[in-house]
Amino acid sequence: MNGLRTMGSPVSLVFLLAWLVLFSTGCARHDQHTIDGAKNVLHLFNWNNYIAPETMDRFEAFCNCELSQDYYSDNEEMLAKLAAGATGYDLIVPTGNAMDALIRQGALKPLDKSLLPNLENINPAYLDTAFDPGNKYSVPYAYTLTLLGFNQEKISELGLPVDTWAIIFEPEYLEKIRGRVTVLDSQRELMAAALKYLGYSVNDVDENHWQEAADLIVRAKPYWAAFSNTSYVKELAVGNLWVAHGYSNDMFQAAFDAKKTGRRFTIGYSTPKEGAVLALDSMVLHRSGSRPDLAHQFINFMLDGKNSAELTNLIGSGNPNMDAMQYIRPEIARNEAIFPDPELLTRLEMLRDLDRKQRRLLSRLWTEIKLR
Amino acid sequence: MINKGAGDARLARFLVGGPPLLFLVIFFVAPSLIMILTSFRFPGEFGGLAPVTPPGDTVAGEHGLTAEAYQFFFGDILYAEIFLKSFVVASATTLICLIMAYPLAILIARSKKRFRNLMVLLVVLPFASNFLIRIYAWMIILGPESGLSHFINAILGALGIPPVTLLFSSFAVLVGMVYVHLPFMVLPLYTNLEKHDPSLLDAAQDLGANSWQRFWRVTWPLSLPGVFSGSALVFIPVLGMFAVPEILGGTGDILIGNLIKDQFLGTRDWPFGSVLSIMLTLAVLSVAGLATWFSRFAAGQRA
Numbered sequence: 001m002n003g004l005r006t007m008g009s010p011v012s013l014v015f016l017l018a019w020l021v022l023f024s025t026g027c028a029r030h031d032q033h034t035i036d037g038a039k040n041v042l043h044l045f046n047w048n049n050y051i052a053p054e055t056m057d058r059f060e061a062f063c064n065c066e067l068s069q070d071y072y073s074d075n076e077e078m079l080a081k082l083a084a085g086a087t088g089y090d091l092i093v094p095t096g097n098a099m100d101a102l103i104r105q106g107a108l109k110p111l112d113k114s115l116l117p118n119l120e121n122i123n124p125a126y127l128d129t130a131f132d133p134g135n136k137y138s139v140p141y142a143y144t145l146t147l148l149g150f151n152q153e154k155i156s157e158l159g160l161p162v163d164t165w166a167i168i169f170e171p172e173y174l175e176k177i178r179g180r181v182t183v184l185d186s187q188r189e190l191m192a193a194a195l196k197y198l199g200y201s202v203n204d205v206d207e208n209h210w211q212e213a214a215d216l217i218v219r220a221k222p223y224w225a226a227f228s229n230t231s232y233v234k235e236l237a238v239g240n241l242w243v244a245h246g247y248s249n250d251m252f253q254a255a256f257d258a259k260k261t262g263r264r265f266t267i268g269y270s271t272p273k274e275g276a277v278l279a280l281d282s283m284v285l286h287r288s289g290s291r292p293d294l295a296h297q298f299i300n301f302m303l304d305g306k307n308s309a310e311l312t313n314l315i316g317s318g319n320p321n322m323d324a325m326q327y328i329r330p331e332i333a334r335n336e337a338i339f340p341d342p343e344l345l346t347r348l349e350m351l352r353d354l355d356r357k358q359r360r361l362l363s364r365l366w367t368e369i370k371l372r
Numbered sequence: 373m374i375n376k377g378a379g380d381a382r383l384a385r386f387l388v389g390g391p392p393l394l395f396l397v398i399f400f401v402a403p404s405l406i407m408i409l410t411s412f413r414f415p416g417e418f419g420g421l422a423p424v425t426p427p428g429d430t431v432a433g434e435h436g437l438t439a440e441a442y443q444f445f446f447g448d449i450l451y452a453e454i455f456l457k458s459f460v461v462a463s464a465t466t467l468i469c470l471i472m473a474y475p476l477a478i479l480i481a482r483s484k485k486r487f488r489n490l491m492v493l494l495v496v497l498p499f500a501s502n503f504l505i506r507i508y509a510w511m512i513i514l515g516p517e518s519g520l521s522h523f524i525n526a527i528l529g530a531l532g533i534p535p536v537t538l539l540f541s542s543f544a545v546l547v548g549m550v551y552v553h554l555p556f557m558v559l560p561l562y563t564n565l566e567k568h569d570p571s572l573l574d575a576a577q578d579l580g581a582n583s584w585q586r587f588w589r590v591t592w593p594l595s596l597p598g599v600f601s602g603s604a605l606v607f608i609p610v611l612g613m614f615a616v617p618e619i620l621g622g623t624g625d626i627l628i629g630n631l632i633k634d635q636f637l638g639t640r641d642w643p644f645g646s647v648l649s650i651m652l653t654l655a656v657l658s659v660a661g662l663a664t665w666f667s668r669f670a671a672g673q674r675a
Contacts, residue, residue: 076419076637083420147418179516179537187638221623226540231511231619240516240539356415356641360444363639368450370459370626372629 090289118303252316275347564598
């Protein structure tokens with residue numbers, strides 16, 4: 001305490017000034033958007049690592065413009081930044097439910113489809129979703145499935161099934177892999193898996209069904225090592241984990257890492273037969289963007305099969321583009337966890353947003369799950 | 373003359389005390405008021421808050437003020453449980469830090485002057501690398517394939533005890549918490565112990581006190597202010613910490629910090645998050661008040 005008092009006022013003033021300077025530079029950044037708006041810059045607000053570098057280069061050459069990107073690592077972060085007043089983005093790539101929020105807030109510009117001839121490349125199964133009927137605002141970009149990743153050798157050694165959520169919920173299987181399983185630290189995703197396993201929709205909001213799902217989770221919880229949203233990628237790849245509930249592109253990464261580092265096991269992943277969550281990311285035009293012309297060029301460019309395929313080849317994302325299939329590396333194109341067969345596709349669902357009462361209730365249930 | 377002197381003193385006091393006061397107002401009082409207001413509002417449809425005044429042509433929904441979030445908090449024993457749990461973890465961390473830091477602080481305070489600065493530097497050196505990287509390092513150290521895990525389980529195996537997993541457990545959370553906060557305990561203790569007059573110990577020895585008595589009757593009571601400020605510096609941040617349980621914790625390691633973070637990100641329920649934060653602030657203030665009272669009490673005892 002004495003130390004603080006003797007520091008005196010000049011030091012506190014310096015701190016205050018430092019804060020002010022930091023804050024003001026933070027605000028000033030956005031003005032640049034308008035300054036360089038004149039020299040052909042397309043501003044993209046995108047997920048981390050969500051466009052191949054060679055695709056970027058080719059687009060810049062094609063449009064004779066510069067592609068400037070800002071990144072986010074989840075939808076909430078993107079929404080929060082926009083809510084805090086970030087502007088100047090021509091294009092954003094939100095997931096379905098976040099896009100739904102943006103549409104209802106009136107934050108998006110409608111598309112001019114006459115500028116998007118390549119739209120016909122998109123598989124109709126991914127068009128006309130509940131979030132944007134008729135695709136007035138959005139064009140599908142890529143998708144991710146929430147599924148199960150596993151250590152191939154361990155699982156066949158133990159004789160466990162990998163085509164069902166039972167492996168992360170049923171004690172008879174969990175017995176054999178106790179402490180070697182993680183599930184996503186996400187209220188919606190984990191509940192979705194449990195609801196699917198119980199035969200309900202991922203968007204079921206019946207309180208009794210929620211309770212049933214929570215009971216299932218609480219029963220399985222003692223066998224799980226942890227709730228993990230990111231570290232499971234590394235832990236699977238080094239062999240610490242044998243089964244993980246996670247995203248298909250993360251599993252692709254884990255499999256790649258395990259292979260590259262020459263592990264004596266392989267990482268496999270598959271979509272449970274009960275169905276799973278499909279997260280479709282779409283390109284949308286933000287209201288604050290100043291270059292809708294470039295944005296349409298970009299969308300049409302990305303709808304070209306070759307360009308679209310490069311992303312899938314890079315990160316193993318699902319691809320809704322039918323023309324892209326011929327350019328996708330065969331081992332990825334054959335992977336049913338990334339490209340589900342039409343029969344399974346009918347059992348994949350996209351998460352819809354919950355209303356505020358449901359959110360609070362689910363959060364309470366989640367706290368109870370964690371505390372028990 | 374006398375009046376002018378008093379005025380100068382008042383001006384000087386204002387100049388010295390003003391900026392820190394302003395700092396407190398801007399960074400503590402104002403945010404707290406905003407938080408209190410937030411806690412009485414409705415959550416917005418897309419996150420954020422619903423408007424206080426009736427919406428015009430915007431999306432219809434609730435508006436105005438409500439004590440709903442408080443009802444939700446007090447209507448459920450669950451939230452009291454999680455507070456209790458966070459307090460237990462924070463107390464355990466503080467106690468372990470104290471036990472580990474005290475000998476180290478004494479060692480530093482009693483070593484030669486030219487080594488002291490180097491040792492203090494070594495204590496704060498971990499701050500040179502990023503907090504998250506240091507926590508991730510613990511994931512490797514405690515991981516099931518790590519040397520430490522193999523070593524411990526080999527010993528347990530020899531004794532016929534089934535193997536344990538270190539990572540993703542309350543143990544790992546405690547290790548992470550202690551590791552991160554240890555310097556905050558060492559520094560105030562060292563600052564305090566360094567100021568002790570060694571002749572007091574000599575006097576105690578001349579009067580026949582053995583080494584334990586010298587510590588317990590002289591050093592310990594004199595170091596209490598350092599113990600209290602160190603404890604506050606550890607206890608309070610641990611209460612609000614969410615990163616360590618999230619990274620190192622297992623399936624049951626949720627603390628109040630995680631719950632608050634969840635309200636603002638995952639659940640998008642700002643009013644309830646504000647209620648939780650207010651309760652946490654109140655809890656922290658009462659702990660700080662209690663610590664102040666204790667240290668005054670301890671000082672009074674000595675006087």
